[in-house]
Amino acid sequence: MTKIKTLLWCALAAALAAGAAPEEQAVEPAAAAGPPARYAYFEVHGYLRESLPAVYLFETEGETLHDLLGRMDRVRADENVQGLILKVGSFEAGWAKIQEIRRALNGCRAEGKDVICYLQGAGNRSYYLATGAGRIVSAPTGHLMLVGLRAEAIFAKGLLDKIGASADFVQAGKYKTAGETLTRTEPSPAFRESIESMLRDYHHQLLAGIAEGRGIAVSAADELVRGGPYTAQQALEAGALDGVMFYDELLADVRERHGGRLVVESDYGKEAGAQPLKSGPFSFFSLLMGGGTPRRPETSGPSVAVLHATGPILTGDSEGIGFGEDVVGADSFVKVVRKAAADDNIKAIVLRVDSPGGSALACDTIWRELRLADEKKPVIASLSDVAASGGYYIASGARKIVAEPGALTGSIGVVAGKLVLGGVFEKLGLNVAVFDQGGNAGMMSTLSRFSDEERGRLRQLVLRTYHIFLSRVAETRPDMAVADVDKVAQGRVWTARQAAERGLIDALGGLGEAVAAAREAAGIPPDQAVQIVHLPRSRSLVEVMLFGKEGDAQMPDLWNAAATLAVPRPVRAYLIGLLPLQREIVTCTMPAAVTIR
Secondary structure (H helix, E strand, O other), X not given: OHHHHHHHHHHHXXXXXXXXXXXXXXXOOOOOOOOOEEEEEEEEEEEOXXXXXXXXXXXXXXXXXXXXXXXXXXXXXXXXXXXXXXXXXXXXXXXXXXXXXXXXHHHXXXXXXXXXXXXXXXXXXXXXXXXXXXXXXXXXOOEEOOXXXXXXXXXXXXXXXXXXXXXXXXXXXXXXXXXXXXXXXXXXXXXXXXXXXXXXXXXXXXXXXXXXXXXXXXXXXXXXXXXXXXEHHHHHHOOOOOEEOOHHHHXXXXXXXXXXXXXXXXXXXXXXXXXXXXXXXXXXXXXXXXXXXXXXXXXXXXXXXXXXXXXXXXXXXXXXXXXXXXXXXXXXXXXXXXXXXXXXXXXXXXXXXXXXXXXXXXXXXXXXXXXXXXXXXXXXXXXXXXXXXXXXXXXXOOOEEEEOOOOEEEOXXXXXXXXXXXXXXXXXXXXXXXXXXXXXXXXXXXXXXXXXXXXXXXXXXXXHHHHHHHHHHHHHOOOOOHHHHXXXXXXXXXXXXXXXXXXXXOEEOOHHHHHHHHHHHHOOOOOOOOEEEEEOOOEEHHHHHHHOOOOOOOOOOHHHHHHHHHOOHHHHHHHHHOHHHHHOOEEEEOXXXXXXX
16 A cells, blocks of 8 residues: 555656646637627647546546537537637547547538637648638648658568567458568558558548538549648648638637627536546545545436447456556446446447457457347447457447448458567577477467467367357348358458448447437437436546545556556557457457558
């Protein structure tokens, strides 16, 4: 306990040293009589999370995607708000999340709101988001890196050869190339075909979005992309922007348009107590003084539960990975599904998936529990940026799947394998003595590659798991037999737009559309108010320390926590993504970590 207290106080001291006062509401001075125009201010920057992890340390500054979308939806319905200003900085998000925010901006515009996007430099995805606004303004020194899309994949066989290592994999599906980046020095024809197909579709979505947002032809949007990059002034002259000015000049312009009176609310739609207890030092001391208690997610009336499945899917519980990490432990997630299914106030369940997959066993376990829950109340799946392989596996447990066109999905296939490190040990002068009993006791040993007999046995396991995967998908896909699923499976990754054309997705849309589908399936009238409950419940380290382990969140291992704080987020995500290969024999994982910018 002494070590825990020491860690906590060190963390609090660091937070106090680095802390800053929150931004206050910006109010422009009055210059004329009459009520001022009200604008809601939003920012998109940093890592855009689906939800907070089960246990988090310092997440006081961030806002989840669904909090952001919920506040934007309030703007759309608020007759007392005339407009919305969205400032876009450098951020991490995939195409599906961007499309959801863009959909929210379009919804505000449809209600007659003045929607302005202020860019502080932008690339392809930032500009695509901005085209959801009615007016796009850039800082004078900003650049518009509208240059077209590019995908890069690193093939590491050459590196493994140099250190005496190799990789040995067995796959089910022509396009299930999860091990290819370790076993080849360049992409196979199947790998190249899949990536190029997705890249073309994303390029089409980019051009279509620019054309629709700017009111130009697709051919003109293509010329605009081919003409980049631009300085802010060049982008203005090319018609990509509507203005170039400092942010204070933008506010002055908006104020002038409204007769000199303007209120810009940076905290619009935020409610006290609506968020889980934060881990900042002020929250800690507030709790010590009796100023707050943990929030309980108990339902008090008709509700729709949104179950977040974020990160690699593993067997066991979700705890122990480290602070701030997203993983889906099958045992933990099954408890969440059962909790939602047993709650009489919860009338429908929305499964929100943002996962590249993982353990085949874990995926099948979750799939089964979702099917059982669907017998009690409708289960609808909503796909975020990535819901491929095992991510699609669990989504197929829902009766209906909804996704934005840019979601990465499909990849219905199975892979098994290992890294072979015997050559590395030899170069290091290490001699490994082997003792075994049985015919295939060394099958998963990292000392040597699979023998012919071992490879044959492993292939049987992989093919059997693949057939089960196909049958699970066919069970909930309208008018698709196992053979039909196999034709669009084979491990191939699709955009959701491509997947919808092939029967793997039922409707295009975001979480809002999935919730609407869940309401309809549950027979909830459109005009009836319902509570949206997000599960599993996130808890801060302070809350766990003071009130103990309860509910969905678990106390993480402190050694893993220290490692988490020391490793950059992109590296952490990559290492955690390798966990299914370490823990399981057969996995349902994406063929590569695909990022298209």
